[in-house]
Amino acid sequence: MPGENLTRVEAQERAGIIAVESYDVDLDLTRGDEVFGSTTTVRFSATPGSSTFIDAITRTVHSVTLNGVVLDPSVSDGVRIALDDLAASNELTVVADALYTNTGEGLHRFVDPVDGEVYLYSQFEVPDSRRMFAVFEQPDLKATFRFTVTAPEHWEVVSNQTTPPPTEAAPGAKTWAFEPTPRISSYITALIAGPYAVVRCELTSSDGRVIPLGVFARKSLVEYLDADYVFEKTRQGFAYFEEKFRRAYPFEKYDQLFVPEFNAGAMENAGAVTFTESYVFRSKVTDAIRERRVVTILHELAHMWFGDLVTMKWWNDLWLNESFAEWASTIATAEATEWTEAWTTFAAMEKSWAYRQDQLPSTHPIVATINDLEDVQVNFDGITYAKGGSVLKQLVAWVGIDAFFAGVAAYFEKHAWGNTELSDLLVELETASGRDLSAWATLWLETAGVNTLRPVIETDAAGVITRFDIEQTAIDAYPTLRPHRLAVGFYTLTDGRLARTHRVELDVDGAVTSVDELVGLARPDLVLLNDDDLAYAKIRLDEASLAVAIENLAGFESPLARSLVWGSVWDATRDAEVPARDFVKLVLGNIATETESTTLRTVLSQVVLAASAYTTPERRDETLREVADTLWTLARTADAGSDSQFQFVKAFASIAESSSDLAVVADLLSGAVSLDGLDVDTDLGWELLIALVAGGLAGEAEIDARLASDNTATGQQSAAHARAALPTVEGKHAAWASLVEVSTAPNTIVRTTALGFLRAADPELLAPFVKPYFDMLLPVWEDRSYAIAEKLIVGLYPSPLANRALVDATNAWLEANAEPPALRRLIVENLAGVERALAAQERDAR
Structure with missing residues (x-):
């Protein structure tokens, strides 16, 4: 490279x-x-x-x-x-x-x-x-x-x-x-070339032109292509963006092509957008994935103006392309499609990604220093996309939505077909809003790190608030305190329901902000900072509110408020402020009634991580068993055919390790056990088989048999995943050799093999690969393309070991290798995950 x-x-x-x-x-x-x-x-x-x-x-x-x-x-x-x-x-x-x-x-x-x-x-x-x-x-x-x-x-x-x-x-x-x-x-x-099947349509642009539309997929997948739905979302996006941007679509046609072995979700090629063909649903998928496809469709459409018509001068403004498309696609999804809770999805997924990325040692300002192409390759991250989108959302709240869109429209008019820098956009937003954005840009775009906001509440004997302050802190490495526009919500518990009974919106700035308008009010059952998710900041619940949340989170009427509380407690768990066992209790006691698919998907992923990596080793097996058993109970009691039922089954299979849980997985796969409304289709069948392989109850014969019945690209990827999950030294060595010692595997096989390699009920299976891992880093970086090198460097890091020996070996490599910076960044991020797990385990042990 x-x-x-x-x-x-x-x-x-x-x-x-x-x-x-x-x-x-x-x-x-x-x-x-x-x-x-x-x-x-x-x-x-x-x-x-x-x-x-x-x-x-x-x-x-x-x-x-x-x-x-x-x-x-x-x-x-x-x-x-x-x-x-x-x-x-x-x-x-x-x-x-x-x-x-x-x-x-x-x-x-x-x-x-x-x-x-x-x-x-x-x-x-x-x-x-x-x-x-x-x-x-x-x-x-x-x-x-x-x-x-x-x-x-x-x-x-x-x-x-x-x-x-x-x-x-x-x-x-x-x-x-x-x-x-x-x-x-x-x-x-x-x-894009090949015997793709195509469905064609057209729409009339706001300037009267007829814009031809096409949706493409491989011939062997076209039976699953819901082109009419894709066209419907495209039409909704065209109408929304042409109105808000005050400029007609800038190109002469718009094709959307679902292509194999794609590295990302999609790419904004002018008039010829490519998407991962995992968005062609050959089996049942979660509502979260269905919604994500809509957001992705609108994300790439927004790029036709912001990125393609007007393009950044250099990659340090990559964030502006991607952050704008993240924000624009979310607001368009919420306002122009049936997915009206898109901002709840944004809070659950994008912002959790942003907070996670912003707490890594490799965090960087939104306007990152991009010295070369290697720098930009590693900056397709949660700062560039999700934090930038979150900060734009806060900017919109500050300048006003009408002024924001007016400024964007003026920006397109002035710079069409040209290249720009951040200052070019800020000039137009300042003109439209009448606000000076220089200080805002300095604090939010040129400094790194995320602030933490905590309520400080005092009451008298009658429960009346006598003091309400919001404390803002930052870590020593990134000490900037920033202005935040946010709301404080009061929630009262009545008959098991948590309903908002009071809200105040204010500006928070500095280390302490007193909220005098809340003094004199009765303290509610739960206080929620950043209600409605206007600000970009980590929030904490006070002790009393956390206790109410653990017992009653399912009672929230607002999906967005629930999402904020889920995120707050999860972040406190990651920071080792709250023991993992409390987060597990919160999830198992409240997840059954979560209505938002992306929130459900995110929280289930988090509870699996908490049980497997953040729980003290002495309680790990017990916690995993408790989580698995509860998930199976939730699956059996969920509404037949519901998204929740489907997600509970998938999460159960991902964490099943005990003999009794694996027996249930085997019965589900064979049909000996069934759930009303649940179809064990092709892709779910692979997930169940992978669980059995990882648990030692299936092997090469079963993998070969299933592949024979599904010899497709997806089937081959799932088979590679399954083979790499074999819980034997020989199986792990074979997976390792297929990626490191041989360089011919395509990108998707590299990715799925790495997923299976790291799946180990006994993490000690990975211990023999610590030294080979560090030995292969520089050769892989030098000999493979970036896309493959990154997959190997991140995907083969033996993080499930989560022990001091792995930390020491990682630090030793970093001390011995000052270059190259982009490779070091990947290793630093790998290390940070292990160090966070060890800190969480120590907290859980107390």
């Missing part, structure tokens, strides 16, 4: 020398399963006599022609092509062979095990369009792109512009010559 890096200084220097006009890219996809032909002609202006380079990761460069002069191919090192003695106006042609990948980067090639068909798709963010064509790979060197593609004649070929009628090429092949794109950045160009 180091040879593929690009520094910000290099990008600034290059942007100071050249301006790009256009690319003509000719691709030949008929040359076999390893390479494709890539011919690029780029026209650009430059400072006469200057030198620079163009990016091109290639197998072979056949020729480089600059202004009619054929250069020695040695000007290419396989990553960059040196360009010297440039003219004022230049034309460069590069003829090369490029490589398909199976890592989800560049031009990814996938063979469908069902029918042997080949599917391709591009994924270019951050630095990977250079894997498909020669390009000045940085976001501020925008240009037009004209793609000409030769491919098998039975394929669909999709790019940013409308797909043209093909012309005949060689026998069995055709050529598609696309019109040039508008002026865009290279990372949002796209090529």
Whole structure:
């Protein structure tokens, strides 16, 4: 990877020398399963006599022609092509062979095990369009792109512009010559090709244009594609964003393509958005996943304006792209679709992610320092997405929603098709709102860390409040205290229901804020800071409110209030302020009636982690058994066919370790035990089998048999997960070797194998891999692509051991390896999770 890096200084220097006009890219996809032909002609202006380079990761460069002069191919090192003695106006042609990948980067090639068909798709963010064509790979060197593609004649070929009628090429092949794109950045160009099935539709934009729509999936998956629903959400998103942004959709068509082996949820290629095909539901999924798909659809649609029409100048403003899309997709989901509790989902999932990321040693300001491409690769994190989105939500509350949208609309109008920095947006928001945002930006965007807010309440003998203060603290490493706009809610318990009986909204600033308007009121049963979730801050319940929550959390009428309390107690558990046993008690006593699917999914994941990693080892087995038994009871008593029933079964299978619990799992899989309304379909069947394999009650024969009946891409991934979960030394060594000693596994197999490798009822199975883990770090970092290296470095860290020996070994590696910074960051984050688990275990033991 180091040879593929690009520094910000290099990008600034290059942007100071050249301006790009256009690319003509000719691709030949008929040359076999390893390479494709890539011919690029780029026209650009430059400072006469200057030198620079163009990016091109290639197998072979056949020729480089600059202004009619054929250069020695040695000007290419396989990553960059040196360009010297440039003219004022230049034309460069590069003829090369490029490589398909199976890592989800560049031009990814996938063979469908069902029918042997080949599917391709591009994924270019951050630095990977250079894997498909020669390009000045940085976001501020925008240009037009004209793609000409030769491919098998039975394929669909999709790019940013409308797909043209093909012309005949060689026998069995055709050529598609696309019109040039508008002026865009290279990372949002796209090529998707293969025998995809497509459903087409259209809508009328606010400016009267008819916008063609397409939804694509592999032929073997198309029977599960609910295209009408995707079109419905797309129409709702178009109408919402065009109204709020006061600007029509900026491109000529909008295709949405569900593609195999995708590394992320989706990618905002202009007019050709790619999604993970796990959003094509071949089996039952939770309502949380269904809602997440809607948010993702709207997230990528928001990017068509914020990110594609107007693009950041450099990756330090990546957060602005992603945070805006997070905020915009959430408000659109809440206001324009049936998922009206989207802000509760945001609190349960995004904000919990943000708080977790912001408490890691690697936390950073929202406006991060991005020195090079390796820096930005590791910054697709909870700060960039979730904290930024949370802070934008608070900014909206401060300036007002109408002023915020007016400022955004002015920003689009002024900077359409250009590149911007944060200050460009703040200027428009200040103009629209009349507020000075400089201090806000400094405190919220340029400093790291999350504040903690605690109520300090005193009452007289009659229970009347005589003092109500909000204390704000910060850790020593990040001591900034910030202004917060928040609400305080009073909740009264009546007949088992917790209803809000009083609310006050105020500004909190400094170490102590007195809330005088609450003095003289009767103390309620529960006091909730940050009611309605306006602020970005960790909140704590006072002792009396925590006791009421543990016994009565299910009684909250408000799903958002419940979510805030769940999150508060979980964060206090992670901080070793509350023992894990209290969190387990809270969950087991109150989760049965949780109505919000994402909250349910999040809390179930948290209670599994609390039982397995945060509980003192002396009580671990007992706690795991208690959680598993309760989850199974909840599954049996839940409404037939409900989302809750489904989630309780899945969580039970993930934690089942005792012989009696595994026997229940086996009976569920065989059909000897059934629950009304629960269908043990293909994917749930795999989850149950993986639990049995991890528990030693199934093995290779059962895995092979199930794979034979589901020899699909998803089936192969699940089989890899299951094999890596075998609870034997031999099984773990085989999983390790398949990833570390062999480098051919595709990205999804790497991910699922790592999941199975870490699944161990007896964590000591992983002890022999501590030294090999640290031995493999530098070779993997140097030899594998970023997408694969990250999966191995995070996915194979033996965190279930959670012991002092692992901490010592990790610290020893960090002390011995000062470079590279991006790799160290991943290791520091791995270590932080183990240290937090040890602190939580110590607290639980008291």
